[in-house]
Amino acid sequence: MSARHFLSMMDYTPEELGSVIRRGIELKDLRNRGVLFEPLKNRVLGMIFEKSSTRTRVSFEAGMIQLGGQAIFLSPRDTQLGRGEPIGDGARVMSRMVDAVMIRTFAHSNLVEFAAHSSVPVINGLSDDLHPCQLLADMQTFLEHRGSIQGKTVAWIGDGNNMCNSYIEAAIKFDFQLRVACPEGFEPSPAFLALAGDRVSVVRDPKQAVSGAHLVSTDVWTSMGQEEETAKRLALFAPYQVTRQLLDLADKDVLFMHCLPAHRGEEISLDLLDDPRAVPWDQAENRLHAQKALLEFLVEPAYRSA
Ligand code: CP
Ligand code: NVA
Secondary structure, eight states: OOOOOBSOGGGSOHHHHHHHHHHHHHHHHHHHTTOOOOTTTTOEEEEEESSOOSHHHHHHHHHHHHTTOEEEEEOTTTSGGGGTOOHHHHHHHHTTTOSEEEEEOSSHHHHHHHHHTOSSOEEESOOSSOOHHHHHHHHHHHHHHHSOOTTOEEEEESOOSHHHHHHHHHHHHHTOEEEEEOOTTOOOOHHHHHHHGGGEEEESOHHHHHTTOSEEEEOOSSOTTOGGGHHHHHHHHGGGOBOHHHHTTSOTTOEEEEOSOOOBTTTBOTTGGGSTTBOHHHHHHHHHHHHHHHHHHHSOOSOOOO
16 A cells, blocks of 8 residues: 555654654744645545544544545444444445545454555554644644754653653654653653664653753553553652743753643643743644644645546
8 A cells, every 4th residue: 555654653763753843833923824725625535433532533533624625533332433343344344435634443453454455545543552632732832832853851740651652752752851750660661762772862850851951742551542550650750740830940941741631630730721921721722723734745635626
């Protein structure tokens, strides 16, 4: 299958990622100025959600409509994929009808298998391993607020989860240093750490990770699919709460990001999202703009002669 997919940032060059993000900023400006821009008229995005979502669903659906196209929401409850139809068969069928497919799933291998049988682009809307669309938005947000992230220091505090793995990929592609502070046993997967070499270090002490950092980011302690571990995680992660006092140890121009949804009183203090250094709402908005740029990059325009 010849289509270009977006399963991981590792599939893209730094130049491609940079141009998608800069295009996201341009599309944001067009929208803010009320300019109609519909290159994907008559194009359709299929969206398969095996896990819950607010931001990913709304941003992809609104984004397709704003680009002149449409999006179809599918949950496993309503499709044959949820009743055991082979992933490859679903991919073959859907890709004969739609122009791109976004999937939020559990095992990353589901995405890889779908993409292997899809003739249209497949986009990772979050897997147990990665959340690359969120990183497009986070990198756009840093660029807008502080300029290039190249050579900067980023601290990831908490779970070495899908978001953390995507930060590792971003460290490679955008050329920054990443310090991960996590409890023992919750490190990011060795395969991602091995990819990053000395760009990424793992420490136990959040203060050490945050010291002098230009960006601090965290995420929920219990990701979707891990609900049975909630009590154990609450206890183990307690020393990893990000607070205003912790941010005070960072660079004076530090930004704080959270991909949301946030659990105030757990991974962040009750007041952290109200701190002027926190930019979660800009991050969330940029999901829309960055993904519109990604869709424009991946889905060919609709103008074709009959
Ligand atoms: N950040 C993010 O992906 O949010 P949703 O789970 O609401 O899509
Ligand atoms: N790590 C979280 C991210 C949610 C956007 C999860 O997978 O549930």
